[in-house]
Amino acid sequence: MSEYSPIEIIAYTGSRVLQDESIVFVGTGLPIIAAMHAQLTHAPNINMIFEAGSLAAILEQGMPLSVGDTRAFRKAAFAKGLCGAFELTQRGYADFAFIGGAQIDMYGNINSHFEGGDYTQPQTRFPGSGGAGAMAASCEKTIAIMALEKRRFAEKISFVTSIGYGDGSPDYRKKAGVYGSGPYRVITNQALFGFCEKTRRMMLLEVLPGKKPEDIQELVGFELLISPDLKEMAMPSEEDKKILYEKCDPDGYFLKRAVQK
Amino acid sequence: MKFIQSDVRKITSLSPEEVKKRDERPFEFWGPTPSDARKAAVNKKKGLHDKSTTLKDAVKKHLKDGINLGIGGFVNTRVPVALTHEIIRQGAKDLTLSFQSISMCAELLVGAMIAFPDHISVKRAEIAWWGYEIIGIAPLFRHLTSRGEIEVDDYTNFGMSIRFKAGAMGLPFIPIKDHGGSDMEIVNRGKLVECPFSGDSVYLLPACNPDLAIIHVNACDVHGNSRIFGALCTCPEIAQAACHTIITTEKIIDTDSIRQHPNLTEIPFPVVDAVVEQPFGSYPGACYGNYWFDMPEFLEFRKAGDEFRKTGNKDKLKEYFDKYVFGCETFDDFLATRPYKKLKELRIQDQGQSTILI
Numbered sequence: 144m145s146e147y148s149p150i151e152i153i154a155y156t157g158s159r160v161l162q163d164e165s166i167v168f169v170g171t172g173l174p175i176i177a178a179m180h181a182q183l184t185h186a187p188n189i190n191m192i193f194e195a196g197s198l199a200a201i202l203e204q205g206m207p208l209s210v211g212d213t214r215a216f217r218k219a220a221f222a223k224g225l226c227g228a229f230e231l232t233q234r235g236y237a238d239f240a241f242i243g244g245a246q247i248d249m250y251g252n253i254n255s256h257f258e259g260g261d262y263t264q265p266q267t268r269f270p271g272s273g274g275a276g277a278m279a280a281s282c283e284k285t286i287a288i289m290a291l292e293k294r295r296f297a298e299k300i301s302f303v304t305s306i307g308y309g310d311g312s313p314d315y316r317k318k319a320g321v322y323g324s325g326p327y328r329v330i331t332n333q334a335l336f337g338f339c340e341k342t343r344r345m346m347l348l349e350v351l352p353g354k355k356p357e358d359i360q361e362l363v364g365f366e367l368l369i370s371p372d373l374k375e376m377a378m379p380s381e382e383d384k385k386i387l388y389e390k391c392d393p394d395g396y397f398l399k400r401a402v403q404k
Numbered sequence: 405m406k407f408i409q410s411d412v413r414k415i416t417s418l419s420p421e422e423v424k425k426r427d428e429r430p431f432e433f434w435g436p437t438p439s440d441a442r443k444a445a446v447n448k449k450k451g452l453h454d455k456s457t458t459l460k461d462a463v464k465k466h467l468k469d470g471i472n473l474g475i476g477g478f479v480n481t482r483v484p485v486a487l488t489h490e491i492i493r494q495g496a497k498d499l500t501l502s503f504q505s506i507s508m509c510a511e512l513l514v515g516a517m518i519a520f521p522d523h524i525s526v527k528r529a530e531i532a533w534w535g536y537e538i539i540g541i542a543p544l545f546r547h548l549t550s551r552g553e554i555e556v557d558d559y560t561n562f563g564m565s566i567r568f569k570a571g572a573m574g575l576p577f578i579p580i581k582d583h584g585g586s587d588m589e590i591v592n593r594g595k596l597v598e599c600p601f602s603g604d605s606v607y608l609l610p611a612c613n614p615d616l617a618i619i620h621v622n623a624c625d626v627h628g629n630s631r632i633f634g635a636l637c638t639c640p641e642i643a644q645a646a647c648h649t650i651i652t653t654e655k656i657i658d659t660d661s662i663r664q665h666p667n668l669t670e671i672p673f674p675v676v677d678a679v680v681e682q683p684f685g686s687y688p689g690a691c692y693g694n695y696w697f698d699m700p701e702f703l704e705f706r707k708a709g710d711e712f713r714k715t716g717n718k719d720k721l722k723e724y725f726d727k728y729v730f731g732c733e734t735f736d737d738f739l740a741t742r743p744y745k746k747l748k749e750l751r752i753q754d755q756g757q758s759t760i761l762i
Contacts, residue, residue: 171538194561195478195635204755208699209537211481213692213757216634224636225478225504226569229562233581252415252586256558257549261422262591264552268545270535272588273505277562280582301417306585310415319410319585320596320605396538 147378149332150398152351153288154180154387155379156335157241160286160328161186165238168192168228168282170274171210172397174241175202179391180383192237194274196224206396210274229274233281233322240282240323242275246300247289249345249365251307251326251338253279254300262302272304279305280319284327291331296363308343334359335376339368349376406598408605410585418590426590433610434500434530434557435472436647438576441613444647448674452659454626455679459490459735462650462678466616467496474568474614474646475503475510477689478637479537480697483509484618486652486685486735491618492516493729495523502612504564504638505533507542508689508702514544514554515709516729519721528555530612532564539702543713557592559583563609565638570611571645583607617646620685621671622693623761624651625659628676629669633759634692640670650678652685654694661762668760684739684747696753698746 150173157177161167163186167178175191179202182189190199195211200219207215216222231237244253255275259266279285285305289295307326309315316325325343329336335349346368347356352375360367379387392398416423436444473491477483488509501510510531516524534545548554559567560582570578583589584596584607594609619639624630628651632639643649651671656679662669685691688701708720732738739747 193635195481195637197635208697209480209690211478211635211637211690213481213634213690213696213754216692217757222634222636224640225561225565225638226641227636229565233562256587260550262418262587263422263555265549268549270505270541270545271531271533271556271558272560272563272586273533274561276560276586276588277582280560280584280586281562299417303412303415303585303587306582309411309585312411315411315585318408318605319412319589320581320607321584322581 150400151379151384151387152332152376153330154398155383156330156376157286157288158184159377161189161239164188166190166192166236168232168237168240168278170241171207173288175206176387176391176397177241180386183386183390192228192231194225194228196227197222205394206392208396229277232278235322237282238284240278240285241288242278242285242305243288244275244305245269246295246297247287247329248297248300250309250311250343251287251329251345252300252303252309253287253305253307254302255304256302258301275305279307280321281323283323285323285325286327287329289329289331291333291362293362293364296365298365308338311343344368346370347373349374351376405600408596408598410589410596410605412585412587412589416587416590418587423590431593434528435502435615436613438571438574438611438613441571441645441647442574450674452627452673455628455676456626456656457678457680459486459680459682462680463487463490463494466648466650466677467491467494469497471615472500472502474617474642475501475506476617476619476637476639476642477506477686478635479505479507480689480702481635482620482637482686482691483689484620484652484685485509485687485689486682487618487650488512489729489735489738492524492725497525499526501526501529501531502614503531504561507536508705510534511542511544511705511709514548515721516725518544518712519718519725526554530557530559532559532561536702536706539699539706543706543710547713558588559592559609564612565641567609567612568638568641568645570609571613572641575611577608577610579606579608581606612645614642614646615648617642617649619643619649620652620691622691622759623655623657624653624679625657625662626679627659627673628671628679629662629673630671630676631668632670634757636670643671644675648677649675650680651676652680652682654683654685654691655761656681657761665760682735685735687739693757693759694754695750698750
């Protein structure tokens, strides 16, 4: 499998799960690459919204290094501020959101606040919600990009920053007062997860060619459901790789980085 | 109105003591109340005056101990760095910071507190995010939180933005459809309620009205009518919510131009108290239409902060402030420590985004 880097696999999978005629709420890095790849291949009428306030920018100046970057506003159709971006989202005009975080549980709740210690004096404080908490609540479908590690796929997370399905009860999100339908996919470099419609628990949908569900379960701190229709993850073709490297991230800011964390 | 709870208490990892403490804590605004902010507006002289001044005088007039400082921009974009330097030069105690997402400006303020605790201090921050984005986590924020040396109240980026919006609208609170069902419902000062009209759950956030907003814009006239290009961030809302607002601007433009394109005015003159023309006022941050980020500069300051976090040695931090803040009388003096070619390169990297200045 050495011919595909983890970053390529995540970016390509991110592209595959998006649908045409949708608006994707993106953060810097992989989400932008995934959405651009989708635009250039199977979903030409996808548009991106950046939380600093741009809609449908044309990313012709290279990869924005920040969601407020000048480059993320280039030739946009609409340019306002954070209120503009999130009001559209709360209104129902953002179909997909890419978010990340330090930990995720089986119901797709995500922590990006802290680990260890307690809230008032955390051992390791992270930057905080940023847009993630609002995206997880108000975008229609949430796609998480995570590193597949046991400590990140945790039975119990330290803090719920971004709402998933809560405790899995059918009315958790309704009682919480959020609009979006919730977690949709979780993308890692070795597996693609979805959520069981009945139990709202994380379900293994696809594995890297050559991997078995047991290999993935090994890296997850809670019991995974396995899809009865388990598939192999599709790998990017030469043409896809060309698009990723030449069009989506020509400077190699993200694709050429080693996988960190 | 009926206060309700989501089921987050069934899944939270917060200790029962923490939850109890939060439940029993009486509500307070972390700065002016909406009525205080209203009074400040009513008491202003509202004519069209020439408000142009220097950074030094503007900050001297409005910076006071214990105030809530609202910081404009977004992470590294159009951030008020020149104003932050001046605030550090002059010093103030027990500041409350309010912003959605900020990198260097917040790190500079708390870095100055760590290096010179008798000169400046920050006691708490109401925020959504504190970090350097692609460059990494904010080491000084991590250090201070791990020691419980700064109190934090957490919201989402939308949450902080519409808290300022509520402040800008003269409202005491505003409803929002996020925060509920996350641990922020337990820890922050918002409240989940049953909507009196739809019966659905909705989260209410208190308005945020800073005492002083510090905002950098692309262009404004001497009265403070401000134009912003690229991301507005939450600058119009923060400026209008605050009791007082200092604007730094890349360029002062004619009022004739403002009156020719009044739709382009994002911050109207009555909310602005002082105007300072300060080219490169967001450096090393980016300003759409003017210049792009200077990433190595961010890295240099972040490295000083990270070294302190890891070793406890304040030398690098002190050195940075001594050289670039206290060692400079004006922000122009600081910019003069950077090669002209570097600043010119940042202008080129912006690639001439379109702005309307005439």
